[in-house]
Amino acid sequence: MKYYYTKILTVSAVILSILLIVLGIILGQFFHLFGKNVDATIQQTYWVYLLFTLVLVFVVMMFVMTKILQQYVQPFDHFTGVVHQLARGNYLVRAHNEDSKINHQLTNSINQVAQKLQGNSALRAMEQERLNTLVSSIGSSLLMFGRQGAVNLVNRVFEETFQRNGEELMGKTFKDIGLPSDIEKEIETIFLTEEVRTFQSQVVLTEGVCHLDVYGAPVIGENGNWLGIVIIMHDITELVHLEQIRKDFVANVSHELKTPVTSIKGFSEMLLDGAVEDPVIRRDFLEIMYKESNRLQLLIEDLLRLSSMERGSFEITRKPVDVMEVVEQSIKIVQKKVQEKEMRIDLHMPEQLIILADHDRLVQVMVNLLNNAIAYSQEKTIVTVSVEEIDEYVEISVRDQGIGIMPSELPRLFERFYRVDRARSRESGGTGLGLAIVKHIAEAHHGTVTVDSEVGVGTVFRIQLPTHEQL
Structure with missing residues (x-):
């Protein structure tokens, strides 16, 4: 940047030119002081020497002026440019060290300012990054509103929970971002009273009803200035x-x-x-x-x-177990109930299939499933037990021709004390804990238990267990 240097040099050239022109005019009038009849050749020679001298003086003076300006003015142009860069936020720019003692002090001062600004900028950037990381890492939805009620901070959890785009919400008021009406009322109350509020709310989302524990509080600055409010919504649906x-x-x-x-x-x-x-x-x-x-x-x-x-305090003792023997022993245990209802159990399984499992626990699983199938089946119906090996797993299925289960009841089927038909279950002597026990034993063997059912047709329970112990 050569703003001052060029401007002063131009002004100096103009002033010097004017002075030399005036001086030339004055010196040109000397012939009239010494005589009126001066030879024209002498006058012409005089004017040539005068013009040459004036031009030479102009060149010499401009050269001297240029050196002076370069020494004292041009550094200020450089310093001005550096200051302008700092004002624009470029804190990496530095002033050059000049020979002059004054310029050296000024250079050091400007560079020290630039270094401090760069350090402060890096510190602010790091603090902003930490704040963004903290806000994004919070497991709860977070909103911050300014003094006028406009959104100025949204975290990732809120965007995911409410299916909103944070950038689109910026600048909108709390009444324009689709919050539940009860949350809007509480936010308005916090704005009016400037007091901390805690409450619970329910939000209907695409995946179902979400229960929220909402905390709202005013945001007060270091000088006691009221900056707005912050809203934190913690998902307590699971709780x-x-x-x-x-x-x-x-x-x-x-x-x-x-x-x-x-x-x-x-x-x-x-x-x-x-x-x-x-x-x-x-x-x-x-x-x-x-x-x-x-x-x-x-x-x-x-x-x-x-x-x-x-509690995880029970142990599974894995030994080689013949699944066929487990099924046959379980059938003997429930045979009396089968005969009382004139039912039949059909078996579809190979002659032998050895897996690593806890024999007594598997018998308990099969007895629970067979008792369940018998209890919810009509008389003179068939219960089918199938065993087959699928990849590295053995699948045991128990299919009945009972009353079936509504699709809405299937997710709760393995909860403690949950019964599809309480009267029928109580008559059969069931405790309502059988399927919960089945699920825990299957999971303890690193297996799974699933159920499919159709009302009026029947239900099938499938247990998949690894053929070898998997840790």
Whole structure:
């Protein structure tokens, strides 16, 4: 940049030219002072020497002026350019070190300023990157609104949860970004009261209902200036679901324990009061009490077993097991129930298939599945058990011709105490924990359990277990 240097040099050339022209005019009038009849040749020679001298003086003076300006003015043009670059945000630019002591001090001062600005810029960039990383890494949706209610910060979780584009939301007010009405009202309340607010909200999204725990607070600057508000929305859908499961579990356990205890207590009181004299009726009462006590014992054992599985404190002892022998032993255990309902169990399996598994646990799985199939099937129907090897897994399927299960009930089928038909399950002596136990045992073997069902046609449970132990 040569703004000052060029301008001063141009002005100096103009002034010098004017002075030399005036000087030439004055010197040209000397002939009239010494005489009027001066030879024309002498006058012409005089004018040539005068013109040459003036031109020479102009050149010499401009050369001297140029050197002076280069020494004292041109560095200021350089410094001005550096300052302009710093003002535009180019903190990498530096001033050149000149020979002059004054210029050297000025150069060092400008470079020190540039270095500090560069350091501050790098620090701000690093802090901004940290802030962006922190905001993006927060597992909750985050919104920040300015003093006028316009969005000025959105994180990635909010964009993913609400299917919004953060850049499109910038500058819009909280009433224009599609938030639920209750959240909008709370945000408006925070703007009016400038107080911290916490509340819960439900949002209907494409994947279902999302439960949110919302925290809103005003943002106060270092000088006490009110800058806006921040809204943090934490997804508590899973917590709400777990809380509902806990409540259902407590209610179901209370109900399942209350029913047999009430029966045992009622019949025992009648027997103790001597109200039943008939031996046959008394025996019926005792049989009911015995049956209910067995049911209570089964429930407690299943609860303890399931609790042990969920804590991970039970162990799977893997040994070579013949799947055919497991199936046949399980069928013998439920054979009495099969005969009572005049049902038949068909087998489709090879003569022998060895896998590494826990024999007793597999028998427990098969008994639970067979009892389930028998309980929900009509009399004189068929239960089909199939075993086949698929790649590195063995698949065991139990298919019944029962009442079937609604598609809406399938996701909850493996929850504790969940029953498709409570009356039928209770009549069969089930505790409602069988399928939950089946799932835990299958997963402990690094396997899976799935179910397909059609109402009025039947249900099929499939268990896939690895043929070799997989860690």
